[in-house]
Amino acid sequence: MFRAKASRTRGWVQIVALAVSGAMVQSCSSGSALPAHAWRPTSAQLAGLQMTAAQFASIQKQLIQVATADDPQIADTAAINLASNAATWPPNVTKAEIRLTDRQTALKAMGSPGAAPGDRRRVYLIKLSGSFIPRGVPAPRGAIFHASPYLEETIDPVSGDSLDFGTSDSSMDMSSPTTVRLSLQP
Numbered sequence: 001m002f003r004a005k006a007s008r009t010r011g012w013v014q015i016v017a018l019a020v021s022g023a024m025v026q027s028c029s030s031g032s033a034l035p036a037h038a039w040r041p042t043s044a045q046l047a048g049l050q051m052t053a054a055q056f057a058s059i060q061k062q063l064i065q066v067a068t069a070d071d072p073q074i075a076d077t078a079a080i081n082l083a084s085n086a087a088t089w090p091p092n093v094t095k096a097e098i099r100l101t102d103r104q105t106a107l108k109a110m111g112s113p114g115a116a117p118g119d120r121r122r123v124y125l126i127k128l129s130g131s132f133i134p135r136g137v138p139a140p141r142g143a144i145f146h147a148s149p150y151l152e153e154t155i156d157p158v159s160g161d162s163l164d165f166g167t168s169d170s171s172m173d174m175s176s177p178t179t180v181r182l183s184l185q186p
Contacts, residue, residue: 070132072147095129096182109172
């Protein structure tokens with residue numbers, strides 16, 4: 001199992017910056033409005049997540065871009081270029097779930113229980129199922145990654161920053177009354 005911790009976003013106005021072979025590709029997206037094809041959660045689901053519609057739209061757009069960049073069926077450079085403008089869920093994603101929890105609980109679920117001892121701030125814990133190769137994360141020169149069936153991430157609900165990120169070969173438990181399964185259909 002491979003785990004990588006890397007910051008992928010900065011704030012609700014996102015800068016997607018993924019490094020591939022030393023080259024940096026960037027794109028900006030506001031995330032303040034839901035695209036016409038985007039899934040719109042109910043007000044009860046948003047209330048359960050303690051999230052605004054704008055925050056949800058931003059997170060959904062970020063997840064779509066990350067999943068596109070990590071699609072193992074696309075070459076590295078092409079995946080990064082596609083990710084910067086991705087607006088729909090890529091075919092490598094079969095399921096997406098999000099829930100509100102605290103960081104310590106989230107890290108335990110992600111398989112890193114000692115990573116942030118005592119950190120009880122609220123975070124969004126996200127699990128994507130499908131096939132993912134981590135791109136744009138720190139790795140030793142020449143490292144070769146295999147496709148993993150899960151991509152996991154925590155996001156700070158206040159700043160929108162990605163706090164923890166990883167791919168995994170084993171599924172984490174997302175059972176909670178506040179878990180929302182995202183629709184992958186337009």
